[in-house]
Amino acid sequence: MKKIEAIIKPFKLDEVREALHEVGVTGLTVTEVKGFGRQKGHTELYRGAEYVVDFLPKIKIEIVVAEANMESAIEAIVKAARTGKIGDGKIFVTTVEQVVRIRTGETNESAI
Numbered sequence: 001m002k003k004i005e006a007i008i009k010p011f012k013l014d015e016v017r018e019a020l021h022e023v024g025v026t027g028l029t030v031t032e033v034k035g036f037g038r039q040k041g042h043t044e045l046y047r048g049a050e051y052v053v054d055f056l057p058k059i060k061i062e063i064v065v066a067e068a069n070m071e072s073a074i075e076a077i078v079k080a081a082r083t084g085k086i087g088d089g090k091i092f093v094t095t096v097e098q099v100v101r102i103r104t105g106e107t108n109e110s111a112i
Contacts, residue, residue: 001096001109002070006061007035008081008089013059019080020063023072027112029062038086056087064096064112 008016013030020028034055065073074091082088101111 001064001099001112002067003094003096004061004063004065004070004073004077005092005094006077006081006089007033007058007091008061008077009083009087010057010059012081012083013061015080016061016077019076020073023076024069025063025065025073025076027063031060031062033058033060037090058089064099066109066112 006016010032017028035058036054036056061077063073070093074093077091098108099111100107104111
């Protein structure tokens with residue numbers, strides 16, 4: 001099993017969620033986060049004063065999938081989240097050793 005964490009632009013969340021649903025991903029966790037990559041923030045003007053915004057609002061999506069479904073899930077995220085501009089985000093994939101569904105006690109792939 002693999003855990004896929006995707007950092008995306010906030011306005012792309014609905015498109016990514018729908019794309020994942022189409023490839024069979026049934027559950028996901030969404031967190032509002034802040035950060036920056038190569039774009040290193042930006043400057044804004046507020047009441048005549050310029051200030052630097054170091055951390056930009058992002059969305060982190062976490063899903064756990066069987067290895068057989070990993071590539072299709074990654075492709076769905078990339079296709080739905082891409083704008084072609086800086087700050088589109090990143091995807092991180094890690095191995096999950098065990099999953100337990102608390103309610104039923106099911107483990108591993110039957111629990112995801």
